[in-house]
Amino acid sequence: MALREITQLTLYGDSISGNCMKPKWTADFIGLSYEWVEIDILKGDTKTEEFLVLNPTGQVPLARWPDGRVLPQSNAIMLYLAEGSDLIPSDSFQRAQMDAWLFWEQYTHEPSIAVRRFLKYYLQHSEGEIDPSLMSKGRRALGVMEMQLTAADWLVGDAFTCADIALVAYTRLAHEGGFDLSEFPAVHSWVGRVERELGLETLHEVTDV
Amino acid sequence: MALREITQLTLYGDSISGNCMKPKWTADFIGLSYEWVEIDILKGDTKTEEFLVLNPTGQVPLARWPDGRVLPQSNAIMLYLAEGSDLIPSDSFQRAQMDAWLFWEQYTHEPSIAVRRFLKYYLQHSEGEIDPSLMSKGRRALGVMEMQLTAADWLVGDAFTCADIALVAYTRLAHEGGFDLSEFPAVHSWVGRVERELGLETLHEVTDV
Numbered sequence: 001m002a003l004r005e006i007t008q009l010t011l012y013g014d015s016i017s018g019n020c021m022k023p024k025w026t027a028d029f030i031g032l033s034y035e036w037v038e039i040d041i042l043k044g045d046t047k048t049e050e051f052l053v054l055n056p057t058g059q060v061p062l063a064r065w066p067d068g069r070v071l072p073q074s075n076a077i078m079l080y081l082a083e084g085s086d087l088i089p090s091d092s093f094q095r096a097q098m099d100a101w102l103f104w105e106q107y108t109h110e111p112s113i114a115v116r117r118f119l120k121y122y123l124q125h126s127e128g129e130i131d132p133s134l135m136s137k138g139r140r141a142l143g144v145m146e147m148q149l150t151a152a153d154w155l156v157g158d159a160f161t162c163a164d165i166a167l168v169a170y171t172r173l174a175h176e177g178g179f180d181l182s183e184f185p186a187v188h189s190w191v192g193r194v195e196r197e198l199g200l201e202t203l204h205e206v207t208d209v
Numbered sequence: 210m211a212l213r214e215i216t217q218l219t220l221y222g223d224s225i226s227g228n229c230m231k232p233k234w235t236a237d238f239i240g241l242s243y244e245w246v247e248i249d250i251l252k253g254d255t256k257t258e259e260f261l262v263l264n265p266t267g268q269v270p271l272a273r274w275p276d277g278r279v280l281p282q283s284n285a286i287m288l289y290l291a292e293g294s295d296l297i298p299s300d301s302f303q304r305a306q307m308d309a310w311l312f313w314e315q316y317t318h319e320p321s322i323a324v325r326r327f328l329k330y331y332l333q334h335s336e337g338e339i340d341p342s343l344m345s346k347g348r349r350a351l352g353v354m355e356m357q358l359t360a361a362d363w364l365v366g367d368a369f370t371c372a373d374i375a376l377v378a379y380t381r382l383a384h385e386g387g388f389d390l391s392e393f394p395a396v397h398s399w400v401g402r403v404e405r406e407l408g409l410e411t412l413h414e415v416t417d418v
Binding site: 079080093097103106110 | 283284289301302305
């Protein structure tokens with residue numbers, strides 16, 4: 001299958017994936033022009049011959065430029081698009097703190113909160129079928145965020161950064177994984193703040209019901 | 210318990226942890242002066258009152274400076290220490306490619322290869338007790354590296370970067386997790402190259418036995 005030509009930055013992603021939303025929201029926030037190509041993971045769109053030529057690991061999101069460059073990994077794409085914008089702290093230690101949240105997100109937050117949501121909401125696994133450690137690990141992760149967000153409005157310094165974008169992606173969908181954000185009031189308020197910054201629908205009120 | 214005063218950069222880590230070695234090797238490579246404080250995870254050193262004051266998540270590695278700043282997350286510490294050195298590409302797209310490898314390391318490589326090693330080598334779990342998906346995921350991760358390292362000497366561009374340091378940390382110990390690096394000859398050679406850059410003992414020859 002021939003690879004479709006592109007004429008501008010192209011973001012490949014599945015709209016149900018928080019990871020895929022990170023580069024999209026970042027591009028929207030800083031006013032970057034791009035084409036969005038919807039990729040349906042559950043229908044196997046990441047395993048087609050055409051997609052695997054672009055990214056042999058078969059993962060979205062993926063960024064692609066007309067000169068042939070491609071870049072995988074949600075947080076790496078987000079950082080690259082945001083470089084030079086206010087989304088990245090100019091202070092080098094604050095940047096390091098932002099990086100620490102991004103790595104923590106991929107290692108600790110996503111594998112519990114996003115995975116539980118995927119199993120429960122998309123694969124329709126019953127509570128009994130889901131590894132119980134995902135709930136306890138996810139709650140511990142939300143507790144770490146609650147500690148930070150009780151003391152400050154944002155995750156790093158006193159400004160909205162890529163760390164907030166990365167962490168909100170699945171935190172605002174945590175209720176779909178069975179987590180109750182009303183137990184984490186500072187996180188709950190922060191989700192609303194980030195949604196307002198990004199101009200997103202206020203999803204998290206679902207957890208107040 | 211009173212927090213011990215420090216007079217220079219202090220790296221807290223467990224020498225059996227690849228994650229903890231990343232900032233240490235980085236500091237050694239660029240000639241940074243630091244004090245190493247050995248933390249024994251298996252003996253509970255990360256759960257003491259003194260350590261939890263420094264890092265409430267109870268994780269190593271942790272970097273601490275005399276002015277009170279602390280920074281968690283192996284890859285974030287490594288990047289912060291390496292800033293301005295040749296370990297970070299000056300080209301912004303190559304830096305993004307390095308970041309992509311670092312996030313992939315924490316999301317895909319570490320949770321299979323390092324976790325299997327910990328279960329098998331340190332917790333002495335039998336093969337039957339270990340989730341079989343760890344072997345298949347770890348082999349897929351090594352396959353992704355093999356593809357890159359068949360085409361190039363280093364993970365990013367044509368230079369040794371933080372991506373090589375991060376990925377070698379557990380790849381050189383993969384045999385302790387039951388992986389056979391001789392099946393991945395380009396990875397095997399690269400491990401030796403990275404070990405020579407860092408002045409480390411050549412551990413990977415164990416897999417040739």
